[in-house]
Amino acid sequence: MKIMGLTGSIGMGKSTVAQMLRDLDVPVFDADAAVHELQGPNGALVPLIEAAFPGTTDASGVVRPLLGAVVFQDKDKLATLERIVHPAVAAMRGDFLRDNAEAPLVVFDIPLLYEKGSEKGLDAVAVVSAPGGEQRRRVLARPGMTAEKFEQILALQVPDAEKRALADYVIDTGTTLDATREQVAGIVQALRRAE
DSSP, X not given: OEEEEEEOOTTSOHHHHHHHHHHTTOOEEEHHHHHHHHHSTTOXXXXXXXXXXXXXXXXXXXXXXHHHHHHTTOHHHHHHHHHHHHHHHHHHHHXXXXXXXXXXXXXXXXXXXXXTTTTTTOSEEEEEEOOHHHHHHHHHTSTTOOHHHHHHHHHHSOOHHHHHHHOSEEEEOSSOHHHHHHHHHHHHHHHHHTO
């Protein structure tokens, strides 16, 4: 089995590329979806997060804006949250690998792959990238997004140029969907052949 990491900064089209991979029958582990499941209604981590950060959960699970307001301005609190979340996500990733043990290629969709040092143990990394103007347009079109919030998010992420330089593959999403789909199919073929 080959394991490819998929990453990209906000607004680069990573979710679209992940779906293209699924369409090619490549199993994709979505780290963000795992976190949402763990922190959603009746999520396994909700009681632990409430105990560590009182008042940040309700019947719907973790109230992300409340938790974010508590942890994102305090590195120690963020580290505490990561100590709760990361082992649980790692366990889900282990289950995913066992469930897909026969697959020749699987993908770990990890938004903060380079930021968290998650590239270790992967056979390849693909970075999803688009021109800066296109990224900005996409992100600012999201509900509730502001230019200030966008800049704060970018400040926490490894710059796109650095990610591209570190990656084994760069998937350009600043082009047509068909052209992006061709790039994705080429990467999948190359990795499956490299078995």
